[in-house]
Amino acid sequence: MSLRKTFGSLAFGALFVALLSLGSVGLAGDSVYGKVTAVKRADLVTFDYGGGAYDIRLAGVEIPKNQALAHEAARFVSDHLLNKNCRLRFEGRTSEGEMIGRLITDDPDYGIKDVGVELVRNGLVSWQRSYVGYKYDEMQKAEDQAKSNQRGIWNPVQK
Secondary structure (H helix, E strand, C coil): CCHHHHHHHHHHHHHHHHHHHHHHHCCCCCEEEEEEEEEEECCEEEEECCCCEEEEEECCEECCCCHHHHHHHHHHHHHHHECCEEEEEEEEECCCCCEEEEEEECECCCECCEHHHHHHHCCCCEECCCCCCCCCCHHHHHHHHHHHCCCHHHCCCCC
16 A cells, blocks of 8 residues: 555545544534423523534623513423424524523424524524624624514513
8 A cells, every 4th residue: 555545544534533523522503403391491491402412691681680581581492392392503602611502493383593693583582793603794683673562572561
């Protein structure tokens, strides 16, 4: 066997092993299908992908300090995700190692929607302006809709 073929085989083998090891860690932008098995808070769920489960912090949202709204936000997440299939788009990790992701519904009745955006659209949470994972002003548009309809945190009665 020539040196060139040997080197090519070794390089391919190393690349294959590297790709396998990355699959268990997850890279920002990776997606996986699974099911939400627990809702701990509006921004923290347990996601089971079949090969295991992870606690996932919803990307780009902040729970309101108003306990009634925080409870309503958690109920919204439960209604749309608990024990239902969805897609997790892995965004990264916090400095403490918590997984951060976007959860996309896979519900024939409700449609395919980003739960974080829908929480903001319904005025149940605010969005983290420091988070840059959303494109096309999705979060700003969702907040504008919640404000114009005086939903949740934008309802003068709720404050």
